[in-house]
Amino acid sequence: MEQPGYAECATALFSGIVDAVTTDDIILAGLASASRGKLKVVGKPFTQEHYGVGIKKGDTQLATKINNAIVDMIQDGSWENAISDNTKGTNYTPDVRYNPPTPDEGEEA
Numbered sequence: 001m002e003q004p005g006y007a008e009c010a011t012a013l014f015s016g017i018v019d020a021v022t023t024d025d026i027i028l029a030g031l032a033s034a035s036r037g038k039l040k041v042v043g044k045p046f047t048q049e050h051y052g053v054g055i056k057k058g059d060t061q062l063a064t065k066i067n068n069a070i071v072d073m074i075q076d077g078s079w080e081n082a083i084s085d086n087t088k089g090t091n092y093t094p095d096v097r098y099n100p101p102t103p104d105e106g107e108e109a
């Protein structure tokens with residue numbers, strides 16, 4: 001059963017319309033944390049999700065600003081704090097191969 005967003009998925013789960021919700025690990029951990037113990041992430045991941053930031057092709061100046069912001073967050077600890085704050089109470093552990101990310105200029109389409 002498709003829903004327009006993750007909050008609606010959680011509502012469908014709470015109300016018994018669905019028995020489970022699946023998405024990537026960090027979103028599930030965030031939903032579990034926000035539920036204050038009503039939801040639990042179980043099982044192991046069965047896919048690896050990759051994230052990116054879409055910008056206008058060739059805008060290397062903006063890509064550099066975004067990459068610098070990510071690097072700054074990693075270096076000053078705010079990246080780890082954001083993960084910790086948004087997954088409290090879930091025992092979520094990020095996959096160290098992908099988190100924190102290694103910013104790059106991406107791929108040309």
